[in-house]
Amino acid sequence: MAALSDQLLVVSIMAYLVAMICHAVEFAFGDRSLVGRAAVRPAREPALVGAGAGGDQPAFEPPAVDEPAADRLDPPSSGRAALAGRIAVVLTVVAAVLHLGTLVTRGIAAERMPWGNMYEFVLAVTFVGIAAWLGLLLRRPGLRHLGLFMTLVMVLLLGVTGLVIYTPVGPLVPALDSYWFYVHISAIGLASGAFVLGIVPAVLYLLRNGYDQGKRGFPYSLAERVPAADVLERLTFRIHAFAFPLWTMGVIGGAIWAEASWGRYWGWDPKETWSFISWVIYAGYLHARATPSVKRKVATWIAIIGFLSMLMNLFGVNLFFEGLHSYA
Amino acid sequence: MSVVEDRVAPPAAPPPRRPNRVLALLRNSWRQLTSMRTALVLLFLLAVAAIPGSILPQRDVNIENVEAYRRANPDLYPIIDRLGGFDVFASPWFSAIYVLLFVSLIGCIVPRLRDHVRALRAAPPAAPRRLDRLPQHAVLAAPAADPARIAAVLRKRRWRVVVRDGEVSAEKGYLKETGNLIFHFALIGVLFGVAFGSWYGWHGNRLLVAGPDTAFCNNLQQYAETGLGPRVDAADLPPFCLELTDFDARFLDTGQPSYFQASAKVDEAGGEPRDVEFSVNSPLRLDGASAYLLGHGYAPVIRYTDRLGRVQTSVAPFLTTDGNLTGEGVAAFPDVNIDPATGDRDPDQQMAFEGIYLPTAPDAPPYVRSVFPAERSPALMLIAYRGNLGLDAGIPSSVYVLDQRQVEAGKLKQIGEAKLMRPGESWTLDDGSTVEFVGTREFITLSVRYDPGERIVLVSSIVMLAGLMMSIFGKRRRIWFRTGPARPATPAVAGTEPPATASTTGGSSLMEAGGLPRTDYSGFADEFKQLVAAVERSEGKS
Numbered sequence: 001m002a003a004l005s006d007q008l009l010v011v012s013i014m015a016y017l018v019a020m021i022c023h024a025v026e027f028a029f030g031d032r033s034l035v036g037r038a039a040v041r042p043a044r045e046p047a048l049v050g051a052g053a054g055g056d057q058p059a060f061e062p063p064a065v066d067e068p069a070a071d072r073l074d075p076p077s078s079g080r081a082a083l084a085g086r087i088a089v090v091l092t093v094v095a096a097v098l099h100l101g102t103l104v105t106r107g108i109a110a111e112r113m114p115w116g117n118m119y120e121f122v123l124a125v126t127f128v129g130i131a132a133w134l135g136l137l138l139r140r141p142g143l144r145h146l147g148l149f150m151t152l153v154m155v156l157l158l159g160v161t162g163l164v165i166y167t168p169v170g171p172l173v174p175a176l177d178s179y180w181f182y183v184h185i186s187a188i189g190l191a192s193g194a195f196v197l198g199i200v201p202a203v204l205y206l207l208r209n210g211y212d213q214g215k216r217g218f219p220y221s222l223a224e225r226v227p228a229a230d231v232l233e234r235l236t237f238r239i240h241a242f243a244f245p246l247w248t249m250g251v252i253g254g255a256i257w258a259e260a261s262w263g264r265y266w267g268w269d270p271k272e273t274w275s276f277i278s279w280v281i282y283a284g285y286l287h288a289r290a291t292p293s294v295k296r297k298v299a300t301w302i303a304i305i306g307f308l309s310m311l312m313n314l315f316g317v318n319l320f321f322e323g324l325h326s327y328a
Numbered sequence: 329m330s331v332v333e334d335r336v337a338p339p340a341a342p343p344p345r346r347p348n349r350v351l352a353l354l355r356n357s358w359r360q361l362t363s364m365r366t367a368l369v370l371l372f373l374l375a376v377a378a379i380p381g382s383i384l385p386q387r388d389v390n391i392e393n394v395e396a397y398r399r400a401n402p403d404l405y406p407i408i409d410r411l412g413g414f415d416v417f418a419s420p421w422f423s424a425i426y427v428l429l430f431v432s433l434i435g436c437i438v439p440r441l442r443d444h445v446r447a448l449r450a451a452p453p454a455a456p457r458r459l460d461r462l463p464q465h466a467v468l469a470a471p472a473a474d475p476a477r478i479a480a481v482l483r484k485r486r487w488r489v490v491v492r493d494g495e496v497s498a499e500k501g502y503l504k505e506t507g508n509l510i511f512h513f514a515l516i517g518v519l520f521g522v523a524f525g526s527w528y529g530w531h532g533n534r535l536l537v538a539g540p541d542t543a544f545c546n547n548l549q550q551y552a553e554t555g556l557g558p559r560v561d562a563a564d565l566p567p568f569c570l571e572l573t574d575f576d577a578r579f580l581d582t583g584q585p586s587y588f589q590a591s592a593k594v595d596e597a598g599g600e601p602r603d604v605e606f607s608v609n610s611p612l613r614l615d616g617a618s619a620y621l622l623g624h625g626y627a628p629v630i631r632y633t634d635r636l637g638r639v640q641t642s643v644a645p646f647l648t649t650d651g652n653l654t655g656e657g658v659a660a661f662p663d664v665n666i667d668p669a670t671g672d673r674d675p676d677q678q679m680a681f682e683g684i685y686l687p688t689a690p691d692a693p694p695y696v697r698s699v700f701p702a703e704r705s706p707a708l709m710l711i712a713y714r715g716n717l718g719l720d721a722g723i724p725s726s727v728y729v730l731d732q733r734q735v736e737a738g739k740l741k742q743i744g745e746a747k748l749m750r751p752g753e754s755w756t757l758d759d760g761s762t763v764e765f766v767g768t769r770e771f772i773t774l775s776v777r778y779d780p781g782e783r784i785v786l787v788s789s790i791v792m793l794a795g796l797m798m799s800i801f802g803k804r805r806r807i808w809f810r811t812g813p814a815r816p817a818t819p820a821v822a823g824t825e826p827p828a829t830a831s832t833t834g835g836s837s838l839m840e841a842g843g844l845p846r847t848d849y850s851g852f853a854d855e856f857k858q859l860v861a862a863v864e865r866s867e868g869k870s
Contacts, residue, residue, distance in 0.1 A: 170580070174588045178609035234848070241800045248796060252789045261609050263531070263620035263775040265782060266522075268389055268417050273382040277375045284371040286800075291364045302372075309375070321382060322393075 001109035002169040008102040009123070009162055015095030016154045022088030023148035027225060029081040085144055089137065092151060096130045099158075103127060109169045115185045116176055118318055119167040124185075125314075126157050128193025132239075136197075143235075145226055149200045157196070165318075180257030187250035188275075192310060194243030195282075198236055199307045202300050205232035209297055233296050237289050240303055244282050251275050262324060271325035274313035281306040361428070362435030370429040377425055381416035384408065388415065430519060437512045444505050451490035452499035455808035459842030464856040468809075468839035469864050478809050481866050485859070487807070496809040504847065507798020514795055517788030525781020527559045535645050536572045537627045537771040542643065543571030543593075546617070546776070566616030566778075569595040573603070575624060575770035579701050583652055590621055590772055616778055623648065623773040625655050628685050628708050629766040634664040635759045645771040646685045647728050652698040655685035657728050662717055664761075678717045680740070681763060682730050683710040695748055708749045708765045712757055715740035804846040807859060811839050 103123055107114035114120045133150045137143060172181070207223035226232065254275070255265040266272060285306055288299035317323065360366055385393030394414050398405045412419030459465055478496045479489045487498040532551030536544065544550045546569070548562045556562070571593040578587040588607050595601040596615055606612035612619040625648040631641045640663070646655025658680055665677035688700035689707035696709070716739040718731040734740040747755050749765040756762045841860050845852040 170582065170584055174585055174608045180609075234850075237848070245793060245796050245800060248793055252793060255789070256786070257609075259782065260611060261620075262622070263611065263618065263777045264779065265785065268381055268386060270382040273378050277378050277382075280371050280375040280378075284368055284375070287364060287371070288368055291368075293365070294368070317382070 001105050005102050005105035005109060005169070008098050008105060009158065012095050012098035012102055013155060013158045013162065015091055015098055016151050016158065019088045019091035019095055020148060020151035020155055022084045022091060023145075023151060026081045026085035026088065027145060027148050029084075085147070088147055088151070089144060092130070092147060093134060095151075095154075096127070096134060099123070099127050099130065106169060112172055113182060113185075115189060116170075116172050117167045118314075119161060119165045121185065121189065122157065122161040122165070122314065124189045125192040125196065126154055126161075128190050129196040130154055132194060132197045133200075136235075143227060143231075146200055146204060149204060150197070153196060153200065160315075165315075175261060178257060178261065180253055180260070184250055184253040184257050187246050187253055189250075191243045191246035191250055192314065194239055194246065195307055195310050198239035198243060199304065201232040201235040201239070202303045202307070205229055205236055205300055206297065206304075208232055233300065236300060236303060240282060240285060240289075240306075244286060247275075247279060247282065251279060267324075269325060270317045270321040270323040271313065274309060274317050278306055278309040278313055281309055358435065361432050364436070367429065367432045367436065370425060370432060374422075374425050374429060377422050378416070380413055381422075384413045384416070386414060386416060388417070426519075430516065433512055433515065437509055440505070441509055444502075444509060447505075448502060452488055452497040452806060454492060455495055455497060455810055455842065459808060459810060459840045462842035462844050464807075464841075464843030464845075464853060466841045466856070466860045468841060468860060468867070474867075475809065475811070477866055478863050481863050482807070482859070485862075494811050497806070498808070499804070499806045501802050501804035501846075503798050504802030504804050505799075507795040507800075507802055510795030511792050511799055512795075514788045514792035518785050518792065521781040521784030521786075521788055523781070524784060525557075525779040527557045529777070529779040529781065530554070530556045530560045530565065531775060531777040531779075533622075533773070533775050535771050536570065536774050537643055537645055538572040538575055538769045539643070540571055542769075543569055545569040551776070566614070567597045568614055568617070570612075570619065570774075572770075572772060575772055577624060577702070577770075583700055585701065588621065588624065617776050618778070620775045620777065621772055622775050625653055625771055625773075626685055626687060626703070626706075626768040627771045628655075628657075628659070628683065628768050630659040630681060630708075630710075631764040631766050632659075632661050632664065632679060632681075633762045633764075634661075634679070635761045636665060636668060638664070638666075640664060641766070643769055644727075646683065650697065651701065653687050653701040654696075654698040655687075656683070657685070658682050658730055660717055660719075660727070662719055675716045675720065676714075676739070678715065678719075679761070680713045680717055680730055681710045682713065683708055685709075685768070687768075689748075703768065706751055706768065709746055710749060710755070710763065710765075711746045712743040712755075712763065713740050714743050714759075802847075803849040803852070805844065805849060805852055805855075806846065807841065807843045807856065809839065809841050809863065 103114045103120075106120060106123070110116065115124045130150070133147075137147070204223060204226045207220055208226050208229040210220040211223040212229055254272075258267070258272075259265040281302060285299055285302040288294040288302050289296070317325065385397050387394050397414075408414065412421065416422055456462065475491045475494050475496050479491050479498075482489045482496070482498045485500075487500045488502070489496060489498045491497075532548070532554040534544065534551045534553075536542065546565050546567060548554055548556075548565065572590060573593055574591040576587070576589040576591070577585060580586050589605055590607060591603065591605050592612065593601055594604050594612070594614065604612055606619065606621060608621055611621070625645060627643050627645040629641060629643050631639060633639045640661055642659040642661065644657050644659040646657030648655050660681075661679040663673060664679050666673050684696060686695060686698040686705075686707045686709070687702060688698050688704040689695050690697070690699050695707060713730065713735070716734055718734040718739070730740065735742075743757055749755060751765055751767045754762050754764040841856075841863070843852060843856040843859075
C-alpha cells in the first residue's frame with residue numbers, strides 16, 4: 001500500500017505536468033479575443049425605471065461593480081486551443097483524483113490520517129489547494145486560464161515534496177496522538193491550501209495590473225490572457241478572507257494542544273514564531289485591503305509576503321531550525 | 329475588517345482661538361498613531377521583529393543553545409546580547425512595537441465603538457434623492473404598496489427598519505462592525521491574559537526517578553530549573569508530593585516510540601494519596617498546577633562497595649542523548665573510604681563513575697550508541713575515577729558530568745580502562761573495592777506549571793475568532809422603498825408633456841426600491857431581487 005502511494009504520487013505529478021502543458025498550449029495559442037471581447041463588451045444595462053429615463057440625457061451612472069466581472073466572462077467555447085484547455089481541466093481532475101489516491105493509500109498503509117509528518121502534510125495541503133481550485137473552476141469556468149499557474153504551483157510543490165522531504169510510512173509518535181492532532185493539522189492544512197490557492201490570483205493580479213498600465217515586457221506579457229485585474233484582485237481577497245479565520249483557528253487549536261502536550265500554550269518555538277509572523281502579515285493584508293487609502297497593489301504585495309512567510313514556515317522552519325515541531 | 333470608511337466625518341472643529349503648540353503636536357501625534365497607515369507599519373514591524381526570535385536561540389526556549397552560541401561566537405555574542413537578541417520577545421524594542429500597536433488599536437476602536445453604538449441606536453438613514461443611481465434599483469409591480477407591510481416583510485428578514493413619510497429605510501449587517509470591534513477588543517483580552525499569566529504563573533522542571541525513595545514534594549528547591557512570575561512567592565506554590573511508580577514506554581521495531589504512560593502516586597493537601605496516570609498529551613492536572621511529561625530515560629543503579637566493605641548505592645539518571653535513549657551520566661560516591669575509626673573523610677579517596685548506558689547495546693564494539701530505545705540488551709560502559717570530586721569547592725556544578733577541572737588538575741584520576749558491564753555484573757577495582765551494575769530504573773522529565781492567564785487567553789481567542797468570522801463574513805447593506813419619485817422627475821418620455829412636480833398622488837405613482845451594499849458583497853443583487861419579489865408577493869396577497 002505504501003509503495004502504491006509512492007507510485008500514485010509520481011503518476012499524479014506527471015498528470016499535473018501534462019495538464020500544465022495543455023494549459024500552456026491554450027494560453028499560448030488561445031483565442032486572443034476572449035478576454036478582449038469581455039473587456040470591450042458594453043456594460044450590462046441596468047434595469048430601467050419603467051420607460052422613465054430616456055432622451056439624450058445620460059441618466060445612468062455606470063453600473064456599480066458589485067458583480068464580479070468574472071460572471072461576465074463566458075467560458076472559453078471554441079477553437080482547438082480551447083480543446084486543449086478542456087483537456088487540461090480533465091487532466092487536472094485526473095491528477096487530483098490520483099493525488100487523493102496517494103493520500104488515501106498512504107493513510108491506509110499507516111492506519112491513520114495521512115498528515116503525520118511534513119511529507120504527508122504537504123501532500124494534504126496541496127490537495128486542499130487543488131480541490132478548492134476545481135471547486136472554484138466549477139463555479140467560474142471563465143477562470144480556466146489560471147489553471148496554468150495552479151498546475152505549475154502543484155508540480156513544483158509536489159516535486160519538491162517528493163524529492164526533498166519524502167518520509168517512509170509509519171504510525172504516529174505518541175506526541176502526535178491527540179484529538180488536537182486532527183483539529184490543528186486539518187485547520188492549518190485547509191488554511192495553507194487556501195493560501196496556496198490565493199497566491200495564484202494575487203500574482204496574476206500584479207502582472208495584469210502592470211500589463212494594464214502598459215508594461216509589455218516579461219513577466220507582464222504573461223498577463224495578456226488572464227482575467228481582468230479587478231476580478232483577480234477580488235478573488236485574491238475572497239480566498240484570503242476565507243483562509244485567515246481558518247489559520248487563526250489552526251493556531252488556536254495548536255496552542256490548546258501545546259498546552260496539553262508541552263505545558264504551555266505559546267512558547268515561541270520557531271514554528272510558532274513563524275505562524276505568528278504569517279498571521280500578522282495576513283492581518284496586515286486584510287487591513288490594507290479594507291483601507292481605501294492603501295492601493296490594492298500594495299495590499300496584494302502584502303499577501304505575497306504573507307505567502308513567502310507561509311512557505312518559510314512550511315519548509316524553512318523544518319529545514320533550518322531546531323524546534324519542537326520537528327517530527328519529519 | 330472594514331474600517332473607518334463608514335464612519336461619519338466628525339464635524340469640523342472650530343478654529344482654536346489660541347493655538348497651543350504642545351496640544352496641537354500631541355493631537356497630531358495621536359492622530360498619526362491611530363491612523364491605519366501607522367497600524368499597518370507597526371504590524372509589519374511586529375512581523376519583522378519576530379524573525380530574529382526564530383533565527384537566534386532564545387533563552388526562554390532553549391538556554392543550552394544560547395550557551396552554545398556564546399561558545400561558537402564569542403565576539404558576536406555580547407553585541408547581540410546587549411541588543412536583546414536572545415530575549416527577542418521580552419526585548420524593549422519588541423515590547424515597544426506591540427505596546428504602540430495596542431495603543432494605536434485602542435485609539436482606533438474606542439471611537440469606532442462610540443460610532444457603532446450611535447449607529448445601532450440611530451434609525452437607518454433616509455433614502456437618497458435618486459434611488460435609480462444606486463447600485464441596485466427596481467420598480468415594483470405593485471404600485472401603491474403599503475409601507476407598513478413592506479416594513480413587516482423586511483423585519484421578518486431581520487432588517488432594521490424605519491418608516492418615514494411613506495418611505496421605508498432599512499439596514500442590515502450591523503454584526504459586521506460588531507464582530508470587528510469584538511475581534512479587536514478580544515485581542516486586548518489575549519494580551520491581558522498573557523500578561524496576567526506571566527505575573528501570577530510559575531513553572532519548574534525536574535527529573536523524577538521511579539521509586540518511593542526518589543519522590544519529591546513541590547518546593548522550589550526540588551526543581552532543577554524554575555521560573556516564578558513577579559507576583560509569585562515561593563510560599564505560594566501549592567503543596568503536593570509526587571512519586572513515580574511506573575513508566576511504560578513501548579516502541580515499534582524501527583525504534584519509533586508508540587506509547588508512553590507514567591503511573592504515579594500523588595499526595596495533595598487535604599486528601600488521601602491517590603494513584604494517577606498521565607502521558608504525553610494528557611498531563612496530570614493537580615490543584616493549582618499541572619505536571620507535563622516531557623521525556624524519559626534510564627537511571628542505572630550502581631552499588632559500590634568500598635575497600636572497607638561499606639556498601640553505597642547510587643541511582644543516577646543518565647541524560648538521554650539520542651532517540652535510542654543512549655544515556656550519559658555520572659554516579660558519584662563522595663562519602664566512601666571513610667576511616668571507621670576516626671570518621672574522617674579523605675577528600676582524595678572519593679569515587680565517581682562516568683558512564684554511557686545503552687538500553688540495547690550493539691552486537692559488537694564500539695559500545696557508544698544504543699541501537700534501540702527499549703532495554704533489549706542493556707549494557708553500561710563505566711570509567712572509574714578516584715580523587716577529589718571538587719564538590720566542596722562551592723562552585724555550582726552539574727551532577728551529570730564530572731568536574732573536568734579536577735580531572736585536568738590531576739586531582740581526579742582515571743583507574744584502569746573503561747569497562748562494559750551487563751546487569752548483575754561486578755567489577756573489582758585495583759584497591760579491592762567493587763562496583764556492581766544492579767539494574768536500571770526509569771526516570772521521566774517533568775515540567776510542573778501553573779498559568780492563571782490560560783483561561784483568559786483561551787476565552788479571548790475564541791471570542792476573537794467569533795468576532796473575526798462575523799467581521800469577515802458579515803455584509804452591511806441598505807435598502808429603501810419609496811412611493812413615487814420624490815425628486816424633480818426626469819421627463820417620463822422626452823419631449824412629451826411637462827413633468828408632474830414630484831407628484832405621488834393617484835394611481836400614477838410608482839413604488840421604487842434601491843439597494844446599496846456598503847461592503848464588498850457580490851450576492852447583493854440576488855438578495856435585492858428576492859427582497860423585491862417578496863415585497864411584491866406580500867402585496868399580491870393583500
